[in-house]
Amino acid sequence: MAVEKRHFVCVVCPVGCEIDVVHDGSKIISMEGNRCEKSVEFVSQELIEPMRVLTTTVRIQGSKWPVIPVRTDKAVPKRLFPRIMKRLRRIKLQAPVDMLDVVVKDVLRTGAHIIATRTMQRE
Amino acid sequence: MTIEVDVAVIGSGPAGLTAAIHAHKSGARKVLLLEREEELGGILKQCIHNGFGLEQFKQDYTGPEYAERLVKELEKTGVQCFLNTLVTDLSSDRVITALSPEHGALEIRARSIILAMGCRERTRPSIGIPGTRPAGIFTAGVAQRFVNIDGYLPGKRIVILGSGDIGLIMARRLTLEGARVIGVYEIMSYPGGLKRNIVQCLNDFEIPLHLSHTVAEIRGRERVEGVVISKVDSNLRPVEGSQRSIECDALLLSVGLIPENELSKKAGVELSGTTKGPVTTETMETSAPGIFTCGNVSTVFDLVDYVAQTGAVAGTCAARHALGQVSKSKKSVDIVAGENVRLLFPQRYGFQDDLVLFIRAAEPVEKPVTIEITPPGSKINRLYARPNEMLRVKIAKGKLAEIRQPIRVSIREK
Numbered sequence: 001m002a003v004e005k006r007h008f009v010c011v012v013c014p015v016g017c018e019i020d021v022v023h024d025g026s027k028i029i030s031m032e033g034n035r036c037e038k039s040v041e042f043v044s045q046e047l048i049e050p051m052r053v054l055t056t057t058v059r060i061q062g063s064k065w066p067v068i069p070v071r072t073d074k075a076v077p078k079r080l081f082p083r084i085m086k087r088l089r090r091i092k093l094q095a096p097v098d099m100l101d102v103v104v105k106d107v108l109r110t111g112a113h114i115i116a117t118r119t120m121q122r123e
Numbered sequence: 124m125t126i127e128v129d130v131a132v133i134g135s136g137p138a139g140l141t142a143a144i145h146a147h148k149s150g151a152r153k154v155l156l157l158e159r160e161e162e163l164g165g166i167l168k169q170c171i172h173n174g175f176g177l178e179q180f181k182q183d184y185t186g187p188e189y190a191e192r193l194v195k196e197l198e199k200t201g202v203q204c205f206l207n208t209l210v211t212d213l214s215s216d217r218v219i220t221a222l223s224p225e226h227g228a229l230e231i232r233a234r235s236i237i238l239a240m241g242c243r244e245r246t247r248p249s250i251g252i253p254g255t256r257p258a259g260i261f262t263a264g265v266a267q268r269f270v271n272i273d274g275y276l277p278g279k280r281i282v283i284l285g286s287g288d289i290g291l292i293m294a295r296r297l298t299l300e301g302a303r304v305i306g307v308y309e310i311m312s313y314p315g316g317l318k319r320n321i322v323q324c325l326n327d328f329e330i331p332l333h334l335s336h337t338v339a340e341i342r343g344r345e346r347v348e349g350v351v352i353s354k355v356d357s358n359l360r361p362v363e364g365s366q367r368s369i370e371c372d373a374l375l376l377s378v379g380l381i382p383e384n385e386l387s388k389k390a391g392v393e394l395s396g397t398t399k400g401p402v403t404t405e406t407m408e409t410s411a412p413g414i415f416t417c418g419n420v421s422t423v424f425d426l427v428d429y430v431a432q433t434g435a436v437a438g439t440c441a442a443r444h445a446l447g448q449v450s451k452s453k454k455s456v457d458i459v460a461g462e463n464v465r466l467l468f469p470q471r472y473g474f475q476d477d478l479v480l481f482i483r484a485a486e487p488v489e490k491p492v493t494i495e496i497t498p499p500g501s502k503i504n505r506l507y508a509r510p511n512e513m514l515r516v517k518i519a520k521g522k523l524a525e526i527r528q529p530i531r532v533s534i535r536e537k
Contacts, residue, residue: 009322014512016318035506052323055172055185056299057271064161067274069171069187078327085299099191117171118187 003029008046010039023047051075055117058088058103063095063120070103072112080108088114095122124229128153129445130438131219131233133210133386136165137427138418138434139239140193145438146237147200151445154202155231157221159209163197164190165241166264167427169271172292174319178428189427205229213390215411234445235413237437238387238401242380242419244289250378252284254341257348263289263377267296276300278373282350283307284338288316288425290377295324304328305369308336310355313487315377315511317425338374339366347374380423390414397466398422404455404473407437408444415441422468422481425513429481436479450475456526461495461533463488465510472530478518484508484534491537498526508534 008019019033021043028043045051053075057067076084084107093103097120104114129151132143135158143156162168167175170186177183184192197204205223212220219231244262261269261277267289269275279302283290286309294304307325312335314321325332339353339361354365382400384392393402393410400421401409408415417437418430443449455473458480460466465485472478482494487509494503494514499522505514514534523530 009318009326011319011322014317014319015506016322050327052327053173053183054299056296057171057274059274065272065274067272069185069271071171071173071185081299085301099188117185118168118191 008043010034010042012038012042019043050078052078054081054084056085056088058091058093060093060095060097060120062122064123065120068093068097068120069117070114071117072107073115074112076110076112080110083108095120124226125232126155126229127232128155129233130154130235130237130441131231132156132237132239133219134158134165134239134241134420135163135204136239136241136418137167137189137193137430138241138420139165139237140197141431141434142237142239142417142438142441143202144193144197144200145435146442147202149439149442151442156202156204157208157210157219158204158206161207163194163204163206169268171271175427178426179431210386213386215391217413235415235441237441238409238414238416238420239418239434240383240386240420242423243383245376245379245381247376252338252341255343257341257343257346259343259347259373260341261373261375263287263293263375266293266375270296270300276302278302278371280305280371281373281375282338282369282371283375283377285309285377285379286314286316286332287377287379288320290375291316291320291324293375293377294330295328298328298330304330305371306331306333308333308338308352310335310337310359317511337361341374347372350374380419382420382423384420387420395470398468402471403469404471404475405469405478406440406473406475407433407469408440408473413444422466424481425511429513429515432479457529459529459531461531463508463534464532467532472523474523477520478523480516480518480532482514482516482532482534484510484514486510488534488536492534493537495533495535497531498528499523504537
């Protein structure tokens with residue numbers, strides 16, 4: 001693949017280094033603007049497959065509130081967010097739910113579980 | 124009913140929870156936490172995104188997880204909590220008047236009081252947008268509550284005015300839930316929120332950010348039908364001929380937060396014109412003896428970790444005061460803003476502890492800077508200074524012992 005230039009803002013920490021990267025489509029050829037080495041790993045991953053933690057809500061019955069917050073228990077490919085959201089729209093939990101309870105196992109075969117991020121009592 | 128306690132805490136967000144835990148840890152026997160909502164945790168309950176607690180707990184928590192961790196810690200202490208309890212009055216001699224369906228009218232006499240009421244969002248009247256007054260105009264935090272707790276979507280085609288962090292977070296959240304966020308418009312020439320939120324919330328979802336733009340008019344009778352967007356010049360005035368109409372059914376405002384100090388005013392606590400919160404010393408004590416402050420009621424912090432840290436200090440010092448463990452010396456010096464400093468917290472130094480100083484720059488400097496603190500003449504280097512990211516520095520008590528004149532803080536290019 002041809003050599004290309006791309007601009008990144010590193011999101012590993014709050015500093016937010018602005019990085020200019022020369023790459024061949026999947027590997028870094030050179031980069032400048034980063035203040036530490038953590039950006040190298042971040043940019044390498046961004047070139048192959050940007051990964052993020054997804055946080056959202058799913059419906060719940062029998063509790064004080066109609067929805068409960070959830071997240072993936074590790075970063076998943078960002079491009080799968082719309083499909084994961086679609087999958088989660090079909091879910092309706094029953095209270096009680098404990099914080100960190102697994103809501104969906106191995107969502108879309110990403111290896112990540114969807115877990116509840118709060119406790120919700122039965123009311 | 125009249126109750127007597129060592130320490131009463133008003134508000135159970137991250138500041139109040141941490142303060143109550145630390146008041147108990149520091150030996151206060153009777154600690155009472157008052158919360159007007161039906162659950163503990165404050166605004167963290169609706170902040171379902173991650174990125175909380177990286178500094179405090181070395182963990183990447185969501186808001187509800189952070190809150191639940193503090194609540195579990197609190198439950199081990201025996202601190203008493205009154206929920207659904209609204210504080211209606213506070214006097215300078217530390218008497219709280221409160222109402223609750225369970226306990227009725229309450230009079231609470233406390234040896235120490237901790238203010239932890241948090242902050243409130245600025246609304247349409249506080250920025251004065253011309254046009255009609257239809258339904259569909261929400262502050263970003265209210266929209267966040269509708270989506271994340273009540274399960275409603277506030278609109279399908281959404282314009283966001285202001286690039287504060289809550290607005291950025293909501294741009295992503297609404298997009299995930301299927302709404303179309305047309306754009307985020309910011310009157311200033313630089314964004315209000317953290318850079319990483321611009322990347323993760325806007326760029327990741329291809330939501331445009333328009334700097335130096337504002338909403339010049341709101342259109343629609345019953346419901347928002349659209350807004351007029353205008354470019355602004357360097358004096359923040361609309362640029363003639365730059366107006367264009369955008370159709371939308373909701374307008375979100377993320378235009379700043381103001382500490383909520385109605386109760387502090389009732390107690391006659393001195394407020395700062397810059398932070399809009401109580402003037403305090405490093406022990407978080409306000410101008411009213413025995414009344415302490417922490418978290419966003421003091422000044423609006425960027426990170427929950429900073430909020431919790433001030434809560435820990437307030438809790439510890441409020442317990443010391445309640446137990447009569449404080450020296451009577453009321454000596455203090457002012458801390459004043461010098462070059463490129465918009466605000467400082469705390470605003471006084473009372474010679475009790477190390478000074479942990481939170482500083483907000485007036486103008487962005489994207490180069491290495493030196494923070495000068497004189498006296499004692501400390502110079503601290505940072506990689507940059509940005510108005511939307513507070514700087515925090517610590518100066519040891521020993522270095523400050525001999526000071527007699529005000530402490531001046533400046534940010535200079537290195």
